[in-house]
Amino acid sequence: MKGEREFFRVDDIPWQQSVRDGVAERVLARDEDDPKILTRLARWAPGLDTSPAGVITHDYAEEVYILDGSLHDLTLDRTFRAGDFAARPPGMPHGPYRTDEGCVMLETRYRAS
Numbered sequence: 001m002k003g004e005r006e007f008f009r010v011d012d013i014p015w016q017q018s019v020r021d022g023v024a025e026r027v028l029a030r031d032e033d034d035p036k037i038l039t040r041l042a043r044w045a046p047g048l049d050t051s052p053a054g055v056i057t058h059d060y061a062e063e064v065y066i067l068d069g070s071l072h073d074l075t076l077d078r079t080f081r082a083g084d085f086a087a088r089p090p091g092m093p094h095g096p097y098r099t100d101e102g103c104v105m106l107e108t109r110y111r112a113s
Contacts, residue, residue: 002029002037015043022048036060039108044071046102056095061112062088069103 005028015024022045031037037060050056051074063086070081074096080086082103088094090112 001033002031002039005029010041018042020050020053034111037109037111039106041067042105042107044069044097044099044103044105046100048102049098050096051098052096054096055093057091057093058109059090060109061090062086063108064088065106067104067106069101070099071103071105072098072100074098 010026010028013026013028015026017023018025024043024045026041027038028041029039036058055075065085066080066082068082070079072079073094075094086094
């Protein structure tokens with residue numbers, strides 16, 4: 001379970017390099033027992049292309065809301081922009097992606113029960 005946090009200034013959390021090159025993150029909440037389970041802001045650098053990693057799947061549920069910029073899904077050949085939302089159950093294939101201008105997303109990951 002994610003720890004308890006009352007309102008705080010998100011801007012006070014510095015951007016940190018995530019596990020993927022070209023992605024910075026501000027982790028807002030994290031499950032101490034399972035670090036994959038989190039809520040974060042993810043900032044993708046302009047020009048990032050995840051094609052070398054191929055289609056993405058994972059063992060957790062994920063919700064993503066694009067706050068700024070755009071993201072092009074190379075499999076679907078569709079571009080998603082600020083205001084677009086995705087809800088993905090565990091194991092759902094998605095991507096790979098490319099972003100020319102960069103983007104910022106609010107991402108929530110949780111265990112499906």
